[in-house]
Amino acid sequence: MDRADNFPKKIRIGIIGAGPAGLTTALAIEYYDRKKRFEVTLFERNSSPTDYPGVEYGIQERACRAFERIGIREKALHRSLRARKITFYNSRLEKKFRPIELDGDWTRHVVRQEFVADLVGLVKRAKLLTNHEIVSVRPNEDRSVTLKANIGEGRNEEFTFDAVLSCDGSSSTTRSQLFPMQDEKRDQGFSCIYMMLEAEKPLEAEERYLAMTNAGVSNLIMGEEATLTTFPLGKGRAAYGIGFDHQSRGHLWSRFDLDPDTEWADIPANTREALARRLVEDACAHDPFYAEMLKHVQDWMSPRVYLWAMEDTDPLHPPYGETGNVLAIGDAAHVLLPTIGMGASTAIEDGEMLGRFLVEGSAGVPGPEVFRQQFADSVAKPYAAERTEVWDDLVRRARTAAEINFTDQHERKRFAVGPQIPHRTASRLVSAIEKAARAAGV
Incomplete structure (x- = not known):
């Protein structure tokens, strides 16, 4: 029983x-x-x-x-x-x-x-x-x-x-x-854009990109306005997290003719990509590789690309x-x-x-x-x-x-x-x- x-x-x-x-x-x-x-x-x-x-x-x-x-x-x-x-x-x-x-x-x-x-x-x-x-x-x-x-x-x-x-x-x-x-x-004064990078044909992707996605090494890279964190996920996939404070966000949004309160959902794909590229180029001014790899974002309007206002x-x-x-x-x-x-x-x-x-x-x-x-x-x-x-x-x-x-x-x-x-x-x-x-x- x-x-x-x-x-x-x-x-x-x-x-x-x-x-x-x-x-x-x-x-x-x-x-x-x-x-x-x-x-x-x-x-x-x-x-x-x-x-x-x-x-x-x-x-x-x-x-x-x-x-x-x-x-x-x-x-x-x-x-x-x-x-x-x-x-x-x-x-x-x-x-x-x-x-x-x-x-x-x-x-x-x-x-x-x-x-x-x-x-x-x-x-x-x-x-x-x-x-x-x-x-x-x-x-x-x-x-x-x-x-x-x-x-x-x-x-x-x-x-x-x-x-x-x-x-x-x-x-x-x-x-x-x-x-x-x-x-x-509690608003902690900064936001992050998160995104998935995924090579369509992993075996044909750049050698350095594959190393970044498969080697198990995360990178935190600090620039003037942004900090980029890379997360390896294997199989030709990685995640980017781009952090930037509210002051930088205000300046950046205005550069792209966006109202400071514009919601992420209302920003078109090409502008999202341009915003992300500008931030990655700032964080990684020493190495253009990281900005170039944004080409592996498959869909800029996907739920796997989102803005997270940092609150706790x-x-x-x-x-x-x-x-x-x-x-x-x-x-x-x-x-x-x-x-x-x-x-x-x-x-x-x-x-x-x-x-x-x-x-x-x-x-x-x-x-x-x-x-x-x-x-x-x-x-x-x-x-x-x-x-x-x-x-x-x-x-x-x-x-x-x-x-x-x-x-x-x-x-x-x-x-x-x-x-x-x-x-x-x-x-x-x-x-x-x-x-x-x-x-x-x-």
Whole structure:
């Protein structure tokens, strides 16, 4: 007899968002829930979790180790490129800085759509509902939570869960409705244009371009107005991230006869290309190669070419509701600037740890009614005590890197290298997490 037969009533968990945080949480619950006590439903507002317009994720050590703990590291990352090094160069000063050497076993580059598709493929028991946009989150008197989902054509449907995990990103419905006093986004003074470069015929592409895409080396190159970051993705693919502050944006937009408030969606393809070229030429004045490689952007109007105004949030304190069983993780709890490449990795670590805390917190609980009453004390509060220190530290590091590497660049003579080092922001905390997991016997 399956041990789950001892618990005829499942504990119902709703997860809002099927990105890295939500999918990893579902996968962690499946791994740790040996008694199959949990029934998990994932809600995705798009027609597929891969529809989000992101280009690239840097999967850092903290995320790789989280995947390792739930037995999916190689399966989740089988299409990744191993990272070897980050180089730093100030073209204005013609000065190189010491590179950071990386361990490719624990630091990877992935194409977002491929990576998310692979995570979806690993989910076995959780139900995934696409085209379900959560429009309201309502705590109930018994601490259960009711979600109202817009399922299209003006129709809504309601779902009630014993606990809801908010993994719905920087525009979180949960955060805006249940934590309105902590929902303020902070403008950090700069923007980034992200784009995918992909050779139509990789085997025929330039040798140097192929080396850039396949060698596992990222480059940060600072100019007068812009900083270019290159991300290798393998198979003749790379991503560019071009960062520039608001002052530079105003000057640049005016050069191309654009109103300062012109939205990216309203800028035509040829102007987008010209803007990107101007910024890359500024950052890489020493080497025209990087601007020339913009020819490998296949479609300038694609969702894989987008402008991201850099905003973050202070982490939620606490990240759980007082009246209902709602807990926020990932960008719903802490929007990290991309300046240290830790956003997705922290969300993945959040999800793996939350899956473990949920299962541990349900141990000895006879059923969902008791679980609902004990969720705050047995899951939410101990989880928050473990994670908020991490979130605070990483938000601070990301802001430091932004201030030094992306704003008022004409005055800068160095890089904020320290916050970029993955193991420096992970090793002590990862060791503590793994020690706790071993002590718990998982």
